[in-house]
Amino acid sequence: xxxxxxxxxxxxxxxxxxxxxxxxxxxxxxxxxxxxxxxxxxxxxxxxxxxxxxxxxxxxxxxxxxxxxxxxxxxxxxxxxxxxxxxxxxxxxxxxxxxxxxxxxxxxxxxxxxxxxxxxxxxxxxxxxxxxxxxxxxxxxxxxxxxxxxxxxxxxxxxxxxxxxxxxxxxxxxxxxxxxxxxxxxxxxxxxxxxxxxxxxxxxxxx
Amino acid sequence: xxxxxxxxxxxxxxxxxxxxxxxxxxxxxxxxxxxxxxxxxxxxxxxxxxxxxxxxxxxxxxxxxxxxxxxxxxxxxxxxxxxxxxxxxxxxxxxxxxxxxxxxxxxxxxxxxxxxxxxxxxxxxxxxxxxxxxxxxxxxxxxxxxxxxxxxxxxxxxxxxxxxxxxxxxxxxxxxxxxxxxxxxxxxxxxxxxxxxxxxxxxxxxx
Numbered sequence: 001x002x003x004x005x006x007x008x009x010x011x012x013x014x015x016x017x018x019x020x021x022x023x024x025x026x027x028x029x030x031x032x033x034x035x036x037x038x039x040x041x042x043x044x045x046x047x048x049x050x051x052x053x054x055x056x057x058x059x060x061x062x063x064x065x066x067x068x069x070x071x072x073x074x075x076x077x078x079x080x081x082x083x084x085x086x087x088x089x090x091x092x093x094x095x096x097x098x099x100x101x102x103x104x105x106x107x108x109x110x111x112x113x114x115x116x117x118x119x120x121x122x123x124x125x126x127x128x129x130x131x132x133x134x135x136x137x138x139x140x141x142x143x144x145x146x147x148x149x150x151x152x153x154x155x156x157x158x159x160x161x162x163x164x165x166x167x168x169x170x171x172x173x174x175x176x177x178x179x180x181x182x183x184x185x186x187x188x189x190x191x192x193x194x195x196x197x198x199x200x201x202x203x204x205x206x207x
Numbered sequence: 208x209x210x211x212x213x214x215x216x217x218x219x220x221x222x223x224x225x226x227x228x229x230x231x232x233x234x235x236x237x238x239x240x241x242x243x244x245x246x247x248x249x250x251x252x253x254x255x256x257x258x259x260x261x262x263x264x265x266x267x268x269x270x271x272x273x274x275x276x277x278x279x280x281x282x283x284x285x286x287x288x289x290x291x292x293x294x295x296x297x298x299x300x301x302x303x304x305x306x307x308x309x310x311x312x313x314x315x316x317x318x319x320x321x322x323x324x325x326x327x328x329x330x331x332x333x334x335x336x337x338x339x340x341x342x343x344x345x346x347x348x349x350x351x352x353x354x355x356x357x358x359x360x361x362x363x364x365x366x367x368x369x370x371x372x373x374x375x376x377x378x379x380x381x382x383x384x385x386x387x388x389x390x391x392x393x394x395x396x397x398x399x400x401x402x403x404x405x406x407x408x409x410x411x412x413x414x
Contacts, residue, residue, distance in 0.1 A: 159374060159394040166373015167366060187366040198405030 012050050014040040019058045020065060020107075027106040028059065028113055056116050060126050063114065066107045067129045073100045074136045086140050087196035093136055094164045094188040101168050102181065112169075134158050144199060160195055167191060219257050221247040226265045227272060227314075234313040235320055238262065263323050267333050270321065273314045274336045280307050281343045293347050294403035300343055301371045301395040308375050309388065319376075341365050351406060367402055374398060 003011075018039035022031050033055060037044040051057040077096035081089040101108045111130075116122060137157035141148060148156070171184040210218075225246035229238050240262060244251040258264040284303035288296040308315045318337075323329060344364035348355060355363070378391040 155390070155394060156397060159398050162374040162377045162394070163370035163398060164373070165377055166371070167369040169376070170369045170372055183362070187362060187369070190363060191366050191370060194405030194408075195401055196405070197408035198401030198403070201401075201404035201408070 008050065011040050011042060015042075015047065015050060015058060016061045016065075020062045023059075023062055023110050024104070024107050028110045031055065031059070054117070056114075056120070059110065059114050060123070062107075063111055064126065064129055066104065066111055067133065069104070070097075070100050070108075071133055071136075073097075074133065078136055078139075085196070086144055086199070087193045089140055090137075090160070090192035090196055091189055094167075094192050095185060097164055098168045098172075098181070098184055098188060101172055105172075134161050137161050141199070156199075163191060163195070164188065215257065218247050218249060222249075222254065222257060222265060223268045223272075227269045230266075230269055230317050231311070231314050235266065235317045238266070261324070263321075263327070266317065266321050267330070269314075270318055271333065271336055273311065273318055274340065276311070277304075277307050277315075278340055278343075280304075281340065285343055285346075292403070293351055293406070294400045296347055297344075297367070297399035297403055298396055301374075301399050302392060304371055305375045305379075305388070305391055305395060308379055312379075341368050344368050348406070363406075370398060370402070371395065 015036055018036050019031060022035070033047060034044050036058065037047055042050075047058075048054055051061075053060070073096050074093050077092040078089060081092035084092075134154070134157045137160050138153055141153050141156055167184065167187050171187065222243055225243050226238060229242070240254060241251050243265070244254055249257070254265075255261055258268075260267070280303050281300050284299040285296060288299035291299075341361070341364045344367050345360055348360050348363055374391065374394050378394065
């Protein structure tokens with residue numbers, strides 16, 4: 001049976017939708033190829049006709065959607081703090097990051113827990129989507145200190161992003177050292193203030 | 208057959224030694240109850256006679272050893288930077304943390320990836336071992352600013368620890384956004400300087 005390009009696109013979209021629902025409900029470990037295929041009305045083996053990269057590619061496509069949602073959430077937080085001091089802006093974004101991680105717990109975890117089969121490298125297009133999130137931090141850094149070189153700004157943005165990630169990740173992580181949300185918010189308030197003050201000192205040394 | 212307390216202790220030690228080797232070689236996912244029992248010369252089912260908490264308890268005991276090693280490594284780094292400015296001290300410990308994570312990759316990962324069976328809580332004694340690591344950061348904070356309240360100092364130490372952890376974790380994490388070691392070291396150098404400068408400003412406001 002021949003199927004049209006339009007039908008093919010619909011099958012691809014149905015598979016991603018279905019994987020998205022499964023990941024949101026039960027996390028990566030709950031992802032089931034058989035039920036993905038059944039939801040899309042195809043045979044399990046023919047999933048590879050639609051996704052050359054198999055299940056890994058399906059997961060990357062879901063993670064892309066998650067990154068897009070996270071990106072919008074950070075953009076909203078940045079907009080809300082528009083015109084405020086940089087400490088307030090950082091805090092607004094950090095708290096948005098925390099609440100995204102709480103609200104979309106399993107999807108957020110999938111971003112960091114997914115491992116490609118056979119140790120294959122993550123495709124470049126997907127890495128770029130991750131890196132692109134750092135621009136929310138790069139922009140205020142550029143405004144704060146126009147003398148900062150591009151490479152230095154990138155490293156700094158990534159460092160700040162990773163710090164906030166570490167606080168959210170360790171604070172929320174399972175039962176290891178899970179903290180109440182207000183305590184994590186307090187931590188984020190402290191670190192963003194400390195970072196903003198430290199960055200001013202750093203900028204002053206450069207200029 | 209009756210076995211003496213001494214023999215019992217030897218069996219317990221052999222099981223932990225064997226689990227330690229397995230985790231160091233292949234990570235948590237490589238842990239195999241059958242081969243643990245065989246290494247210790249007991250039947251798989253009788254592992255529960257020696258560890259009431261089963262495999263979880265064995266893993267916690269291995270993680271305790273890893274924490275002790277990490278603790279010694281941080282203590283050495285702190286000692287090496289004794290008398291230096293706080294930024295140098297933080298950097299020394301952050302770089303030690305990074306290199307511990309690299310050298311003992313699978314053991315380090317096991318500290319953060321272990322999930323108790325049936326969502327049981329992590330026992331308090333083990334949580335305390337984790338928390339105890341934060342004292343390496345608390346001590347210089349107390350010296351920097353004696354006006355800092357105990358709670359505030361704890362939150363701050365934990366925040367700094369988590370930030371460094373985030374940078375090491377995201378920087379090293381698999382193929383997601385793995386960075387070359389010198390770049391991570393550069394990130395740690397920046398964040399520790401920024402944190403130290405920011406903390407001085409923070410301390411000045413309090414005093």
